[in-house]
Amino acid sequence: MTDAIRPLIAGNWKMNGLKSSFGEFEAMLAGAGDLAGKADLLVCPPATLVGAFADRARGGKVAVGAQDCHPKPSGAHTGDLAAEMFADLGAVAIIVGHSERRADHGETDALVRQKAEAAWRVGLTAIVCIGETREQRDAGKTLDICGTQLKGSLPDGATSANLVVAYEPVWAIGTGLTPTAKDVEDVHRFIRGVLTDRFKGEGEKVRILYGGSVKPSNAAELMAVANVNGALVGGASLKASDFLAIAAGC
Numbered sequence: 592m593t594d595a596i597r598p599l600i601a602g603n604w605k606m607n608g609l610k611s612s613f614g615e616f617e618a619m620l621a622g623a624g625d626l627a628g629k630a631d632l633l634v635c636p637p638a639t640l641v642g643a644f645a646d647r648a649r650g651g652k653v654a655v656g657a658q659d660c661h662p663k664p665s666g667a668h669t670g671d672l673a674a675e676m677f678a679d680l681g682a683v684a685i686i687v688g689h690s691e692r693r694a695d696h697g698e699t700d701a702l703v704r705q706k707a708e709a710a711w712r713v714g715l716t717a718i719v720c721i722g723e724t725r726e727q728r729d730a731g732k733t734l735d736i737c738g739t740q741l742k743g744s745l746p747d748g749a750t751s752a753n754l755v756v757a758y759e760p761v762w763a764i765g766t767g768l769t770p771t772a773k774d775v776e777d778v779h780r781f782i783r784g785v786l787t788d789r790f791k792g793e794g795e796k797v798r799i800l801y802g803g804s805v806k807p808s809n810a811a812e813l814m815a816v817a818n819v820n821g822a823l824v825g826g827a828s829l830k831a832s833d834f835l836a837i838a839a840g841c
């Protein structure tokens with residue numbers, strides 16, 4: 592980690608986890624103390640577990656977040672969940688605009704922006720995800736795509752407290768493939784430039800996470816890249832030993 596920004600290691604459990612996963616979360620809480628304050632830790636379980644995890648985590652060294660929210664605070668939206676509900680449960684952050692939601696649910700940049708604003712409405716941090724597909728990378732459009740997503744997905748008024756940006760190349764998610772350190776560096780430098788231009792005095796401090804096949808074996812190398820301020824971890828965040836090993840690599 593080359594920057595003075597405190598790293599964040601965030602786990603996105605996606606649609607994984609049952610009541611029986613509680614022990615794994617307990618193990619994360621138990622092991623977090625050994626990290627000597629190297630990084631902030633956040634686990635975003637499925638919505639069904641946010642309340643129980645947040646209750647258990649109170650006062651501990653692992654915070655709890657959600658994976659999505661509806662833009663509205665309440666209303667006739669069957670099956671949807673409001674940011675207010677996650678704040679009520681004790682969540683501190685909400686992931687918005689993950690590529691799986693953009694693909695599975697047709698989420699646009701404009702909707703992602705509204706969801707980030709919903710998180711802010713209740714004082715939560717929005718973790719806004721961006722990233723290019725394989726085809727877009729091969730066509731040399733990575734920075735264009737990331738620039739467009741940032742412009743459309745980030746609300747005005749971002750601060751280092753209310754915003755985290757996660758760069759997740761779609762082709763690296765769940766595939767075991769990762770970009771080279773140089774490629775990660777190029778994209779993160781670009782994101783930093785966009786943030787510092789737009790959010791004067793804050794953009795230089797906003798955490799930019801890398802996500803996509805982060806594992807204990809590659810975490811240290813990725814975390815050492817300039818402007819990489821942590822990781823958004825999918826599969827490897829389901830096991831306490833892997834998740835803690837990734838955090839130890841900061």
Ligand SMILES: O=C(CO)COP(=O)(O)O
Nearest residue numbers: 603764765803804825826
């Ligand atoms: O999508 C991700 C985190 O949001 C990354 O998932 P994997 O770590 O499983 O590749």
